[in-house]
Amino acid sequence: MANWIPLWLHKLSSPPVFYRFAGTLRPWAIALALVLGLVALYGGLVLAPPDYQQGDDYRIIFIHVPCAWMGLFIYGVMGVAAFIALVWRIKLAEVVAMASAPIGAAFTFITLVTGSLWGIRMWGTWWTWDARLTSELVLLFLYLGVIALYHSFEDRRQGARTAAFLALIGVVNLPIVHFSVVWWNTLHQGSTIKLLGPSTIAPSMVWPLLTMVVATKLYYVASLCSRVRADLLSLEAGKDWVRQIAENEVRG
Amino acid sequence: MNAASLPSFLAMGGYAIYVWPAYGVFFIVLLIDWLAPQLRRRRLLRELRARMARQDARKERASRPSAAST
Numbered sequence: 395m396a397n398w399i400p401l402w403l404h405k406l407s408s409p410p411v412f413y414r415f416a417g418t419l420r421p422w423a424i425a426l427a428l429v430l431g432l433v434a435l436y437g438g439l440v441l442a443p444p445d446y447q448q449g450d451d452y453r454i455i456f457i458h459v460p461c462a463w464m465g466l467f468i469y470g471v472m473g474v475a476a477f478i479a480l481v482w483r484i485k486l487a488e489v490v491a492m493a494s495a496p497i498g499a500a501f502t503f504i505t506l507v508t509g510s511l512w513g514i515r516m517w518g519t520w521w522t523w524d525a526r527l528t529s530e531l532v533l534l535f536l537y538l539g540v541i542a543l544y545h546s547f548e549d550r551r552q553g554a555r556t557a558a559f560l561a562l563i564g565v566v567n568l569p570i571v572h573f574s575v576v577w578w579n580t581l582h583q584g585s586t587i588k589l590l591g592p593s594t595i596a597p598s599m600v601w602p603l604l605t606m607v608v609a610t611k612l613y614y615v616a617s618l619c620s621r622v623r624a625d626l627l628s629l630e631a632g633k634d635w636v637r638q639i640a641e642n643e644v645r646g
Numbered sequence: 647m648n649a650a651s652l653p654s655f656l657a658m659g660g661y662a663i664y665v666w667p668a669y670g671v672f673f674i675v676l677l678i679d680w681l682a683p684q685l686r687r688r689r690l691l692r693e694l695r696a697r698m699a700r701q702d703a704r705k706e707r708a709s710r711p712s713a714a715s716t
Contacts, residue, residue: 450659
């Protein structure tokens with residue numbers, strides 16, 4: 395590998411550098427997320443035709459599926475960051491792992507609520523203990539457990555490392571969530587979008603869905619930047635670079 | 647979509663009470679998620695400034711003890 399990549403990564407993992415980097419990235423990420431999100435909403439709520447079986451109720455899919463994917467994706471990111479934090483003890487990795495947990499919990503919560511609202515009419519029930527729903531609920535509890543464990547320690551860094559351990563163990567739930575509709579006979583339907591082979595959903599419905607997937611990814615980047623910035627200020631409150639920011643923001 | 651179809655758009659083919667709350671939850675949860683860290687960052691900086699001001703004041707008192715007693 396080229397020499398400058400590890401060097402660049404090393405520099406970026408320094409808190410003041412990453413603080414500034416996140417500050418630059420954040421407005422771009424949120425602006426793009428909003429634009430793409432609005433395009434996706436227009437495509438999903440207005441342009442896409444009603445479903446021939448579900449009528450307009452299926453339009454919940456345009457937020458339900460992207461949020462469900464984000465719940466898994468963010469847990470994956472948290473797991474990788476937790477691994478790096480435990481093995482190499484990089485402060486930024488701890489911060490990224492802990493900052494990801496509330497965002498992932500938010501997306502998982504939205505997934506469960508929108509799924510319930512969808513289920514009422516389509517399944518005749520808002521909740522059932524089927525494999526997909528139960529493993530998704532376990533995912534939410536894993537996020538909440540990581541957050542609670544992190545905050546239960548006086549020493550923030552020790553809390554982060556302990557919670558990172560829990561996050562890492564919880565990674566086993568990810569394949570269970572993903573394959574639950576294949577491994578078990580569930581009320582929840584199987585995937586309609588497939589990376590391999592043709593999807594079983596019309597193109598006019600796919601593009602708003604995939605646009606929303608990109609928008610939620612960008613939203614995660616923006617929200618992560620916000621949270622990491624706040625956490626770094628808090629962790630490094632005694633350092634000169636944080637004091638300078640505190641002083642400069644009085645004038646600004 | 648033209649203006650005349652707005653009521654039918656809002657009706658969502660009879661599923662309005664499921665579709666709109668779903669979108670409502672989506673926006674409200676993400677809005678809270680978006681605002682929380684920014685409020686926290688502002689509070690952190692405010693507390694830090696207050697602490698720095700206290701430290702400065704203490705330093706100043708320590709540097710001229712006679713002036714404080716008169």
